[in-house]
Every structure is written in structure tokens, then in C-alpha cells.
Amino acid sequence: xxxxxxxxxxRQQEVIEDFSVFDDWMDKYEHLIDLGKDVPTIDGARKTxxxxxxxxxSRVWLAADVADDGAVVFTADSDAIITxxxxxxxxxxxxxxxxxxxxxxxxxxxxxIGLHQxxxxxxxxxLASMVQQMRLxxxxxxxxxx
Amino acid sequence: xxxxxxxxxxxRDFPVLQRKVHGKxxxxxxxxxxxxxxxxxxxxxxxxxxxxxxxxxxxxxxxAQLATEAYEGARNSLAAHIGAAHSEEVxxxxxxxxxxxxxxxxxxxxxxxxxxxxxxxxxEHHANIVPWQMICEATGARVExxxxxxxxxxxxxxxHSALQxxxxxxxxxxxxxxxxxxxxxxxxxxxxxxxxxxLTLIDGSQALPHMAIxxxxxxxxxxxxxxxxxxxxxxxxxxxGKKDRLNAMPPWRGGGEMIQRVSFEGTTYNTLxxxxxxxxxxxxxxxxxxxxxxxxxxxxMEQIAAxxxxxxxxxxxxxxxxxxxxIIGTAPQKVGVVSLIADGIHPYDMxxxxxGQGIAVRTGHxxxxxxMDHFGLESGTLRMSFAAYTTTREIDVxxxxxxxxxxxxx
Numbered sequence: 001x002x003x004x005x006x007x008x009x010x011r012q013q014e015v016i017e018d019f020s021v022f023d024d025w026m027d028k029y030e031h032l033i034d035l036g037k038d039v040p041t042i043d044g045a046r047k048t049x050x051x052x053x054x055x056x057x058s059r060v061w062l063a064a065d066v067a068d069d070g071a072v073v074f075t076a077d078s079d080a081i082i083t084x085x086x087x088x089x090x091x092x093x094x095x096x097x098x099x100x101x102x103x104x105x106x107x108x109x110x111x112x113i114g115l116h117q118x119x120x121x122x123x124x125x126x127l128a129s130m131v132q133q134m135r136l137x138x139x140x141x142x143x144x145x146x
Numbered sequence: 147x148x149x150x151x152x153x154x155x156x157x158r159d160f161p162v163l164q165r166k167v168h169g170k171x172x173x174x175x176x177x178x179x180x181x182x183x184x185x186x187x188x189x190x191x192x193x194x195x196x197x198x199x200x201x202x203x204x205x206x207x208x209x210a211q212l213a214t215e216a217y218e219g220a221r222n223s224l225a226a227h228i229g230a231a232h233s234e235e236v237x238x239x240x241x242x243x244x245x246x247x248x249x250x251x252x253x254x255x256x257x258x259x260x261x262x263x264x265x266x267x268x269x270e271h272h273a274n275i276v277p278w279q280m281i282c283e284a285t286g287a288r289v290e291x292x293x294x295x296x297x298x299x300x301x302x303x304x305x306h307s308a309l310q311x312x313x314x315x316x317x318x319x320x321x322x323x324x325x326x327x328x329x330x331x332x333x334x335x336x337x338x339x340x341x342x343x344x345l346t347l348i349d350g351s352q353a354l355p356h357m358a359i360x361x362x363x364x365x366x367x368x369x370x371x372x373x374x375x376x377x378x379x380x381x382x383x384x385x386x387g388k389k390d391r392l393n394a395m396p397p398w399r400g401g402g403e404m405i406q407r408v409s410f411e412g413t414t415y416n417t418l419x420x421x422x423x424x425x426x427x428x429x430x431x432x433x434x435x436x437x438x439x440x441x442x443x444x445x446x447m448e449q450i451a452a453x454x455x456x457x458x459x460x461x462x463x464x465x466x467x468x469x470x471x472x473i474i475g476t477a478p479q480k481v482g483v484v485s486l487i488a489d490g491i492h493p494y495d496m497x498x499x500x501x502g503q504g505i506a507v508r509t510g511h512x513x514x515x516x517x518m519d520h521f522g523l524e525s526g527t528l529r530m531s532f533a534a535y536t537t538t539r540e541i542d543v544x545x546x547x548x549x550x551x552x553x554x555x556x
Contacts, residue, residue, distance in 0.1 A: 025168060025169075025502045026499075026502060026503075026550075026554070029498070029499060029502060029554065030554055033495075033554055033555060057493075057494040057509060057510045057525075057526070058492060058494045058525070079492055079524075079525060080492035080494040080495050080525075081492065081495050081555060082494070082495045082498050082499075083492075083494065083495075125494060
């Protein structure tokens with residue numbers, strides 16, 4: 001895999017550093033829940049079927065916009081707070097970045113903070129589908145921009 | 147209490163119960179999804195694969211004979227276990243889903259036509275809804291649901307009026323609900339359905355592990371269940387039907403085993419049970435299913451049922467101490483299933499935080515979306531489900547874990 005865009009790489013390092021203070025599993029989740037409570041939620045008017053990514057269990061909404069400079073801006077939400085925390089981390093890493101960088105991002109931070117299992121399709125929380133959706137959107141936009 | 151020693155006696159039969167998950171002793175409360183396997187089942191499967199594996203029924207050699215005897219022996223055990231009049235009334239399938247699809251495609255295709263009704267309940271698993279929807283779509287028949295009351299009991303008034311109103315060809319219903327735990331009064335329901343001229347199919351997936359079953363006493367026309375929820379392997383289950391009824395049904399799947407003679411001029415079919423068992427079956431699974439039944443009978447179904455009733459009572463009162471938590475499904479007669487919701491908390495969050503404490507539960511709609519819609523539970527429930535080896539202590543650990551999770555989430 002090609003090296004990450006510096007922006008995406010540095011954001012992942014920040015998240016890894018944030019989580020490095022927790023060695024207990026429950027503390028880590030406590031932090032994730034706090035993040036979930038703080039995530040700026042998606043505009044209520046946009047929490048529609050169109051923006052819904054159906055996980056088997058928790059539901060995730062994702063909206064994408066293009067900023068004036070061509071960067072992709074994601075907003076997202078979930079009805080489950082842990083998923084919302086994870087969604088928030090994903091937005092923090094990928095939003096406000098060039099489309100090409102998002103499409104090609106190597107997302108290693110969940111592995112590094114020991115939460116990679118949430119990205120597994122078997123967790124059916126909608127997160128894996130959301131990331132796929134983010135990449136597809138970015139890839140399509142990148143193709144359009146080039 | 148006489149039953150408190152049951153888990154103590156049998157837990158050592160289950161190697162997996164000794165393991166840790168996330169550094170904590172495993173508390174396995176997802177038995178309604180699948181039960182763990184006792185050593186007898188694990189060893190029985192190994193023994194077959196190591197010592198006498200061969201294809202069954204046709205081989206002229208010693209191993210084929212041993213394998214056939216063991217596989218057919220399991221069929222005999224199963225027939226005896228459920229009170230079937232004849233062994234050949236027991237058809238091995240890949241599970242309950244497969245068995246229901248068999249009836250839908252064989253009996254349904256030749257007996258349903260435009261305007262006919264298949265009655266189901268709102269508490270059915272998708273496996274007892276979708277096969278009927280599919281065959282109804284093909285034949286012009288339709289599926290009608292029977293209501294469920296607030297406590298999770300079947301609405302008997304609605305049941306009787308639906309029989310009169312729709313004059314259904316078939317009533318397909320669950321013996322015990324996988325989401326609510328409710329045990330339906332199947333014998334009474336089958337009698338009423340028969341009086342109204344309907345056949346009955348009972349989905350016993352959640353009943354087989356928890357109680358003694360007598361298909362003739364129930365008085366149904368078809369009974370299905372799966373092995374893996376009853377301490378047996380995955381990939382094997384059964385359909386029971388009365389001999390005359392099964393004889394009158396056309397085969398569904400074609401292939402080896404199910405034929406008597408094949409020629410391009412015309413093929414004749416084998417007799418029961420082979421007529422419905424096309425292809426090489428899950429031989430090791432069938433054999434191990436028989437061993438699982440022997441294992442349960444070694445304990446005694448009455449003792450298992452009594453132990454699980456104690457567990458449900460214990461869980462109901464322990465969950466009752468949690469603030470803002472409500473049990474979904476409080477019917478008087480229940481198998482070891484306790485579904486719950488907490489105000490303002492997503493079940494997935496609770497399940498994730500329990501997993502972190504080594505406690506395995508199921509969250510979501512449990513493949514009963516119409517039931518979740520009925521109760522207005524968009525995100526489903528958290529379900530704890532018990533087995534013969536479950537202890538009251540494990541339930542206490544789970545409830546304490548839940549209290550901790552709720553404190554973090556609120």
C-alpha cells in the first residue's frame with residue numbers, strides 16, 4: 001500500500017497517542033463513549049434513508065460535502081454510542097482531506113488502539129460499510145476532479 | 147434445591163466453558179443462538195472421522211456398514227426422543243430452516259393455490275416466515291399473522307378468530323420463542339387448527355434443548371428442530387411428519403439417495419425417509435446429533451427444564467433490580483430466554499460492554515423483525531439465554547456486568 005497522505009497519517013498518530021494512556025479495556029471504552037457523546041452530530045434534516053448505512057445492529061448515517069478547496073467533508077452519526085465514538089474517530093481521520101488521500105488511506109489506527117474488531121464485517125455495526133462508503137465517495141470525486 | 151448441582155455435575159463435560167475471553171472467565175449466555183458441545187459429542191464426531199468414516203447406505207464394505215448403522219441409529223434415537231411412531235417419519239435436514247423449506251416447497255407447492263392462507267404468529271423466527279412468503283408468492287396463497295399480547299404470550303383470541311376468518315390450509319408456529327422465551331400451548335393450538343381443517347407445523351428449534359417433546363401428544367402434522375441448539379453439531383436437524391402425509395408429498399430435491407431407479411425413460415423415487423434426503427448427508431453430524439440426545443436424556447429432560455425454569459426466575463428477579471431496564475417477554479411459561487431493553491441505551495452498546503467483561507449475549511432483532519416492529523423496538527433487545535450448564539452465579543455476573551455497562555453509558 002502507498003504511504004498515507006501526511007494529513008491522514010498525522011491524524012491517525014494523534015488518535016493512537018490519545019488512546020495510549022488507557023491500558024484497561026473498560027477505560028478505553030469509557031473514552032470511546034465520551035467521544036461518542038461529543039461527536040458533532042449530523043444535521044437532523046440529513047438523517048434520512050438516503051444517508052443511512054444499515055448495519056445489522058446499529059445504524060450509521062453518513063453525509064459528504066465538498067469544500068471550496070475540493071476537500072471532502074464528512075459528517076456522521078449512529079444510534080449506538082460506541083459506534084458513534086468509532087464513527088467520530090473515522091471522521092476525525094478522514095474528513096477535510098483531499099479525495100485521493102481518503103480513497104487510498106491505509107487505516108491502521110484501529111489496529112494500533114486495539115479496536116480493529118469493530119471494523120470487522122462480523123460486528124455488523126455499520127462501521128465497515130461506512131468506511132467503504134467514504135472511500136467510494138472519495139474515489140468517485142477524485143476521478144471527477146482529475 | 148435439588149437442581150443446584152446440575153451445572154456443577156455437567157460443566158466439566160464442556161471444554162469451552164473453561165476458557166477465558168478478554169482475560170475474564172467466559173460467561174456464555176448465547177445458548178438460544180447455539181449451545182456449546184459436551185465432550186461426548188466432540189469425541190463421537192472424532193471417533194467416526196478417525197475410525198469408521200465411509201459413505202452410507204450403499205457401500206458393500208465393513209466401514210460403510212458401521213457408518214450406516216451409526217447414522218440410522220441416530221435416526222432411531224431421535225424418533226424415540228420425540229415420540230415418533232416410526233423411524234422413517236424422521237427426515238434428516240441441514241436444520242430447522244431447511245426442514246421448513248422442505249415442507250413449503252414439497253407440501254406447499256402441491257397443496258397451496260390462489261386465495262389459500264398460511265397462518266403464522268408474529269413471534270416467528272424469519273425461518274418460519276420467509277419460506278411461506280416465497281411459496282405463497284409462487285402459488286398465489288398468502289401469509290397472515292396471529293397477534294402477540296403485551297406479555298409475549300400468543301393472543302389466543304386472535305388465533306381462534308383467525309382460524310375462523312381465514313380457514314388456513316396450514317398453521318406454522320413456534321413451540322418456544324427464541325426472542326421472548328414464550329412456550330406456546332402447542333397441543334391445544336394444534337387441536338383447534340385440526341378442528342378448523344388446517345395442518346400444523348411446529349418449529350421446535352428452541353424447545354428441543356429445553357423440554358421433553360412428544361409429537362403425537364402435541365398432535366401436529368410436522369415438527370422441525372435443529373441439533374446445534376441442543377448440544378449437537380451445526381448443519382443437521384430434522385423434519386418429522388406422519389408417514390401417510392410424507393408419503394403423499396412429492397420429493398423436493400433430486401439426486402442420489404432419494405431414487406429407487408433412474409433411467410431416461412423415467413425415474414422412480416425411494417421410500418421414506420430417503421425420498422427427502424437427496425445427496426450424501428452430514429453423516430458425522432447425524433451421528434453426533436444422536437449422541438447429543440443421549441447426553442440430554444442421560445440428565446433427563448425434566449431435570450433440564452426444571453433447572454432452566456429456576457434460572458429464568460432468578461434472572462427475572464436479578465434484572466428487576468436494574469433501574470430503567472425492562473424485560474420483554476414475561477409469559478407464564480418460558481424457556482431459558484430473557485430479553486431486555488434499557489431506557490435510552492442501544493442494545494449493541496450494552497452487548498459490546500458485556501463482551502469486554504467476558505460475557506457473551508446476543509443483541510439485535512434475533513431474526514424476528516416483525517416481532518420487534520410489533521413491540522416498537524427499532525434497535526431490538528439484549529438477550530440472555532441459558533442452557534443446562536448455566537449457573538445462577540453466571541446470571542449474577544452478567545447482571546452486575548450490565549449494571550456496570552449501564553453506568554458507563556448513562
